[in-house]
Amino acid sequence: MRIGLVTYEYPPQQGLGGVGSYMFRLAGALGQAGHQVHVIAGPSHLGPVEQPNVHLHRISAQHILRSGNRAVRWLYWRGFARAMNWMHPAIWHWLKWDMATFDAIEQLHSAHPFDLIEVPEHAANGWMAGRIHRWPIVMRIHCPWDLFVRVNRFPFNPMHRLLAHLERQTVATVPDCITVPSRAMERELSRSWKMRRPPRIVPNFMDVPETAAPLPPEDGVQNIVCIGRIEPLKGQDVLVRAFNSIARKHPRARLKLVGPDRWPGKHRFADLLPRLSPDPAIRARIDLAGTIPLNGIPAILREARVCVVASRGFESFSFAALEAMAHARPLVATRVGAIPELIHPEQNGLIVPAEDPALLASAIDRLLQDRRASEEFARAGHAMARERYHTPRVLPQIMSAYEDGSDYFYQVRSAGAERTAQQWRRALDAARDWIDETKPTSIV
Secondary structure, eight states: OEEEEEESOOSSOTTOOHHHHHHHHHHHHHHHTTOEEEEEEOOOSSOOOOOTTEEEEEOOSOOOOOOSOHHHHHHIIIIIHHHHHHHOHHHHHHHHHHHHHHHHHHHHHHHSOOSEEEEESGGGTTHHHHHHOOSOEEEEOSOOHHHHHHHHTOOOOHHHHHHHHHHHHHHHHSOSEEEESSHHHHHHHHHHOOOSSOEEEOOOOBOOOSSOOOOOOTTSOEEEEEESOBSGGGTHHHHHHHHHHHTTTOTTEEEEEESOBOOOSSSOHHHHHHHHSOOHHHHTTEEEEEOOOGGGHHHHHHTEEEEEEOOOSOOSSOHHHHHHHHTTOOEEEESOTTHHHHOOBTTTEEEEOTTOHHHHHHHHHHHHHOHHHHHHHHHHHHHHIIIIIBHHHHHHHHHHHHHHHHHHHHHHHHHSSHHHHHHHHHHHHHHHHHHHHHSOOOOO
């Protein structure tokens, strides 16, 4: 198949989130399987990572207004565009990039006709692909913007409303197939979202090492590692307070926070650290590692004694938890969103309530003291990751979603109307069910 991926986030890129990690791994898996993949991605000053059968096309957020009317162009550039940039430069940058993808998709399709396109819901990246829609479109819903804004308690800004509206409109009108990473995300969407198709659950995935790596020796540094953007959603402030209460008990322990500092407001998280951890001796054992490239995460995890997901807000899956499991590291995580789908308490980790530094500290303390339990949790987590989330396990589910999206796209095209196509599908499903029910059972 010739597959197009349209995603602003794609590594290597600064401030990358889970969307970029997923799309990067998806492109690599599809390319390894022999498909031709063309990725339209946002700008980056970093060089590309070679992936077989993957062609990366980075485009800038340069939107050219198509109008021959000079007055309209003047009003756009001097009025509308300036106002949008003043209200929220980052969101306006994303929207300009979305609009710039129209020409990029058209040009690439002319040179390399697509069989299918996948897009994330993030920042309405599928908006322009939906305007063209000459091929099936599969949309992956990671964490909608309105949910992200609500959890992080961003101050009101009309640009947040605009971006959330565009995401909802795109989900309601564009995708021929929708996938979500967890049952929790499926439930969240079913509460208030209008979707063109019911979502299919296809978990996030990664290449899971065949063998479980041993924990670091007890006589060395005991790193407590938390990976993710530093923002209220991820709860690093709660984790720092928890570390304060156990640091003296575990003099070899260090807290390593990996990820870009995205703390909202006037002050960065680094500026708040003296207030969160007043003791200079303890604060000196807290490392803000900043952004680490995706291929650098395994080295960080090899040095980890315990991994923590301290999120206080909804997690649609948690790549950080999966990466810890894949690298055989014991986990402490909060009971939010899809976390309980990955972590089974007392089997492959510990789960505590969100925003409770005392219970979080108690769980970390237990794992630091009990190496045997840590090793059992680590082995069980690795086994689960290998069984459920290893790339060869999940890729067939992705291809099944692609087949479903293609079927729906061509049925709508043949029927000439979506309502008629939906009636056809219900009839076909009923016929299949009847055949299955009346099929004679073989007797051995």
